[in-house]
Amino acid sequence: MPAKTRVSTGRVLANIGVAARLAWAAAPGWSAALAGFAVLTAALPVAVAWSTRMVVDALGGHGDRAGVLGAALLLAGLSLAGAVLPHLENYVTADFGRRVGITVKLRLYHAVNRMVGLRRLESPAYHDQLQLALQGGLNGPEHGVLCGLRVASGALQIGGFAGSLYLLNPWLVLVVLLGSVPTLLAELAINRRRAALTADITPAMRREMFYAGLLTGLPAAKEVRLFGLGDYLTGRMLTELRSINARSRRLDQRQTVVQSGLMLLSALVAGAVLVWAVRSAQRGEMTVGDVVLTLGAVAGVQGGVASLTGAVGETYQSMLVFDGFRRIEEAPSDLPVPEVVAAPTGGVPVPRTPETGGAVVECPAPVDPAVVLAAATPAIELRDVWFRYDDAHPWVLSGVNLTIPAGESVGLVGLNGAGKSTLVKLLCRFYDPTRGGIYWNGTDIRTLPVEQLRARIAAVFQDFFAYELSAAENIGVGAIAAVDDRSRIAAAARKAGCHETLAALPAGYDTLLTRTFFSNEDRDDPETGVLLSGGQWQRLALARALMRPDCGLLILDEPSSGLDATAEYAVHAKLRQLRVGRTSLLISHRLSTMRDASLIYVLDDGRIVEYGDHDELMARDGRYAELFSLQARGYGPVPV
Numbered sequence: 001m002p003a004k005t006r007v008s009t010g011r012v013l014a015n016i017g018v019a020a021r022l023a024w025a026a027a028p029g030w031s032a033a034l035a036g037f038a039v040l041t042a043a044l045p046v047a048v049a050w051s052t053r054m055v056v057d058a059l060g061g062h063g064d065r066a067g068v069l070g071a072a073l074l075l076a077g078l079s080l081a082g083a084v085l086p087h088l089e090n091y092v093t094a095d096f097g098r099r100v101g102i103t104v105k106l107r108l109y110h111a112v113n114r115m116v117g118l119r120r121l122e123s124p125a126y127h128d129q130l131q132l133a134l135q136g137g138l139n140g141p142e143h144g145v146l147c148g149l150r151v152a153s154g155a156l157q158i159g160g161f162a163g164s165l166y167l168l169n170p171w172l173v174l175v176v177l178l179g180s181v182p183t184l185l186a187e188l189a190i191n192r193r194r195a196a197l198t199a200d201i202t203p204a205m206r207r208e209m210f211y212a213g214l215l216t217g218l219p220a221a222k223e224v225r226l227f228g229l230g231d232y233l234t235g236r237m238l239t240e241l242r243s244i245n246a247r248s249r250r251l252d253q254r255q256t257v258v259q260s261g262l263m264l265l266s267a268l269v270a271g272a273v274l275v276w277a278v279r280s281a282q283r284g285e286m287t288v289g290d291v292v293l294t295l296g297a298v299a300g301v302q303g304g305v306a307s308l309t310g311a312v313g314e315t316y317q318s319m320l321v322f323d324g325f326r327r328i329e330e331a332p333s334d335l336p337v338p339e340v341v342a343a344p345t346g347g348v349p350v351p352r353t354p355e356t357g358g359a360v361v362e363c364p365a366p367v368d369p370a371v372v373l374a375a376a377t378p379a380i381e382l383r384d385v386w387f388r389y390d391d392a393h394p395w396v397l398s399g400v401n402l403t404i405p406a407g408e409s410v411g412l413v414g415l416n417g418a419g420k421s422t423l424v425k426l427l428c429r430f431y432d433p434t435r436g437g438i439y440w441n442g443t444d445i446r447t448l449p450v451e452q453l454r455a456r457i458a459a460v461f462q463d464f465f466a467y468e469l470s471a472a473e474n475i476g477v478g479a480i481a482a483v484d485d486r487s488r489i490a491a492a493a494r495k496a497g498c499h500e501t502l503a504a505l506p507a508g509y510d511t512l513l514t515r516t517f518f519s520n521e522d523r524d525d526p527e528t529g530v531l532l533s534g535g536q537w538q539r540l541a542l543a544r545a546l547m548r549p550d551c552g553l554l555i556l557d558e559p560s561s562g563l564d565a566t567a568e569y570a571v572h573a574k575l576r577q578l579r580v581g582r583t584s585l586l587i588s589h590r591l592s593t594m595r596d597a598s599l600i601y602v603l604d605d606g607r608i609v610e611y612g613d614h615d616e617l618m619a620r621d622g623r624y625a626e627l628f629s630l631q632a633r634g635y636g637p638v639p640v
């Protein structure tokens with residue numbers, strides 16, 4: 001999804017409706033209050049101009065002398081209202097913004113979570129779109145509504161003052177309004193450019209934030225310091241920042257020139273009207289009050305036009321940016337929704353996908369997904385699976401046929417980049433195969449509800465995540481419904497061999513596994529958070545997976561890569577017990593851990609080149625035997 005997409009004027013107008021509905025849903029009371037403020041803001045200056053005229057004329061011997069006190073009191077009251085109103089409005093606007101912010105974030109993250117696969121999240125264009133959506137979503141409804149109200153208020157103010165001018169001399173209205181047309185057009189052009197600039201600089205802003213994150217974050221801190229990367233990264237960050245600033249500066253300069261010209265035009269019009277009014281008064285055609293009212297009305301119309309054009313321009317710009325929010329909300333799920341295609345000849349319906357174009361894959365009788373997924377030990381099959389990350393990338397898997405028999409433990413080995421982790425991602429349905437299919441007890445997984453499918457899988461990913469949460473939560477998130485179930489968490493930790501470590505932490509399982517989120521008071525207290533070692537984290541990740549003891553498929557992608565020899569031995573002994581009678585897939589470069597797998601597949605450059613149990617593969621003396629012997633040789637005597 002490209003970040004820069006041309007938005008039609010019709011769509012911009014439709015966005016105003018969407019933003020207004022969002023604002024109303026988020027804060028109906030404050031939306032109504034802001035509308036009220038808009039009317040008052042427009043009416044106040046007109047009322048002030050008229051009551052000033054009454055006072056001036058009454059003092060100058062024209063008009064109603066008896067009413068002078070009333071007019072003066074009215075003027076004082078209006079001034080008071082004028083002083084208080086902006087503060088009230090500021091408060092309401094700020095709270096309105098906060099309420100809208102909650103609704104926007106809720107809707108935005110809901111839309112992102114609807115992306116059940118990983119493809120969109122890997123796309124830089126999607127991240128730019130997200131960045132714009134967050135910005136446009138947060139500002140859009142607020143700006144849209146506030147600027148919309150400013151447009152209404154500006155129009156009311158112009159109407160009020162233009163009406164006043166009309167009563168004095170109809171030609172004045174024409175002169176003043178015609179003088180305002182260039183302002184409106186220029187403002188619209190500037191705001192379109194500003195919206196385009198926002199989209200243009202988003203990738204540079206993302207890169208700038210990336211470099212800033214490297215410079216200030218803990219994850220890269222060791223390498224940044226050891227390799228002395230500080231200046232290098234700062235330089236790259238500054239390059240991005242300078243390019244952002246240069247583009248913003250150019251637009252600011254253009255805006256300054258245009259706006260100065262327009263102000264000059266307004267001043268000329270106001271000056272001409274002033275001269276005309278003074279001459280009229282000299283000729284006795286106008287009272288002093290009329291002159292004051294004329295000048296006030298011209299300034300009022302010009303101010304109203306400036307405010308209206310500014311607001312129209314800003315609304316336009318914010319609605320262009322708000323479009324990013326709408327696009328994220330409207331984007332369909334990145335994996336095909338099971339829009340089921342009827343099977344013509346007894347095949348099970350499979351969802352229409354971009355890859356299959358709605359083709360029907362033949363497989364045994366149709367079955368209820370709940371029944372399929374309920375099987376305690378399902379058989380998993382990959383049938384002629386082809387996969388590449390996108391059309392520009394080479395094939396990662398090329399016609400893989402692989403079966404994990406029900407209740408059996410299968411091993412998968414292969415060199416770096418062979419496609420093992422990719423295969424795991426397909427099993428979890430983070431992507432769909434480009435061709436072929438994956439079957440859970442004979443049913444294509446694309447026909448199964450994805451959340452229910454994933455609920456039946458427990459996995460330790462090679463790049464598992466270390467949450468900056470408490471130790472208990474880090475394990476509990478493996479089965480979120482049981483995140484508070486301490487006995488289950490402790491049982492999983494025992495199985496993974498990390499219970500003693502966690503129990504010995506300063507606050508036991510409640511210890512935060514981060515040093516990032518401390519309040520100022522306890523920042524220096526080492527007992528408020530700890531950092532675990534890589535191997536300890538790995539055990540935690542294993543415990544997280546073991547929170548799903550009844551899963552149908554257990555996937556272990558390099559579950560012991562960070563463990564010391566004793567720990568690795570202990571963890572694999574434990575895993576061996578856990579895998580008995582369970583459908584499981586173990587991926588490891590340490591081939592000794594594969595010996596007890598009932599079936600081992602060797603993946604080479606996206607193809608299965610061998611399979612069998614350890615003894616069969618060794619007897620075959622092929623790729624597996626070669627890798628195994630190489631590793632074994634590493635433990636033998638040092639060659640001389």
Ligand SMILES: Nc1ncnc2c1ncn2[C@@H]1O[C@H](COP(=O)(O)OP(=O)(O)OP(=O)(O)O)[C@@H](O)[C@H]1O
Binds near residue numbers: 420423
């Ligand atoms: N998100 C991605 N987008 C594009 N290409 C990818 C992506 N993830 C992996 N690849 C590519 O797919 C190929 C297989 O990667 P994969 O991680 O599946 O290999 P692996 O067998 O697990 O390797 P290792 O043993 O090093 O973990 C590699 O060439 C890799 O560059």
